[in-house]
Amino acid sequence: MLSIKDLTQRIIDFRDKREWKKYHTPKNLAISLVIEVGELLEHFQWKSDEEILKDTKVPEKREQLADELADVAIYTFLLANELDVDLEEAILRKLEKNERKYPVELVRGKYKKYTELVKDDGDSGGYFKTSSGRN
Amino acid sequence: MLSIKDLTQRIIDFRDKREWKKYHTPKNLAISLVIEVGELLEHFQWKSDEEILKDTKVPEKREQLADELADVAIYTFLLANELDVDLEEAILRKLEKNERKYPVELVRGKYKKYTELVKDDGDSGGYFKTSSGRN
């Protein structure tokens, strides 16, 4: 299996063979990322979550979803590359930050924004009296 | 280095420890992906490409960009996971499709939509008389 770095290199090779680097400015790549997210969401339009999940059982539809997800990933990797970001490292660091920000015992089973966690703490001296979270 | 599959597994572990799977429906993840793309773009707002690239030299700003890119990648990986898509495979297949769709000799140095390539072909019997591409 390949790393993000390996995959990014293949994308860059594809790009550089076509001499398209000049188009790959941060704002252009960001715009392309938004376009691809929009195309991915077209497959969700007017559907319930159940219908979307059912689509994944239909090979033709799953391939369309996979293609759109691939495009989103490709532009994310290209953008990381242009911005000189090691994306694997960034993901691992973000997970560590989130581990600290969302301690299991405080958020289990309910999603809470960090700001709400802090506010709860400030207002009430503890998280545990809040039974609600984002439910 | 880790594969997308490895990284996705770590994200899933983080998620499942918090019992947040129930929130991770396709539409919810898509909405979160859009939010994160928006947060990434906040770092581009009102800036030129040059200013954005200059920001990447400032460690504090590069870490912010890296964090936002990580969030975009994390939701993309989670969405692929929920939609039962092998994202590495999808990226490699998409690159192959693009190899065929954008032959080097036809698009070198100029970006053209596939539809324009085909139209050029239909209208003119060849791509080469078009000197412009996307200009």
Added chain:
Amino acid sequence: MLSIKDLTQRIIDFRDKREWKKYHTPKNLAISLVIEVGELLEHFQWKSDEEILKDTKVPEKREQLADELADVAIYTFLLANELDVDLEEAILRKLEKNERKYPVELVRGKYKKYTELVKDDGDSGGYFKTSSGRN
């Protein structure tokens, strides 16, 4: 009540007093539009449609939603202005196009993409045998 043109003029006045026109290039405005859409969607994150609608009953939350919707509208109006588009006229023309594209008797109660309507027609000689639409 004001027209889109009136509202746009007020936004332009606000902008020009601050000499911000130079920042309002098409790509910059598009990026700002995406950011505002993302901020609007933050209010939907991890929520069901029912929860979102319940938020609209809480004055403080409805004001937040209204502010984000206003920002989305403001950047849409600014972008129309920069692209020399009369947005009211564009909306009315789009509605007319959609009237023709989605005839009531063919789509009542079910959403169908135009491409599906055409395909149905081509494949089957009629829309009426399809009972499903996008259900």
Added chain:
Amino acid sequence: MLSIKDLTQRIIDFRDKREWKKYHTPKNLAISLVIEVGELLEHFQWKSDEEILKDTKVPEKREQLADELADVAIYTFLLANELDVDLEEAILRKLEKNERKYPVELVRGKYKKYTELVKDDGDSGGYFKTSSGRN
């Protein structure tokens, strides 16, 4: 000329004749809004601001841009309607808030985030020593 309320009513009439209200939940409309923003941005893809502005001189291209802007506006108006927000009022209130948040004398000719304005104030006792803004 029509108000946002008038235009929204026409959109609602179009929608209700087709019995599509059931599809117009907040999340569905938000997803459609993102899709339309993506389609608008397709017209910007790989282009410079100058090229985009040049497109607005070509009637066929301006009509395409107008159609996409109309779709973005239509979904924004529909979303405001579902969320029980008076969009005209929201825009006017947002402009008033922004008048207070971005005083002309402090931001003229340079864009500054509100947080930066406040920080400048806290750090330095005044905005005027900062010559930079967002440059």
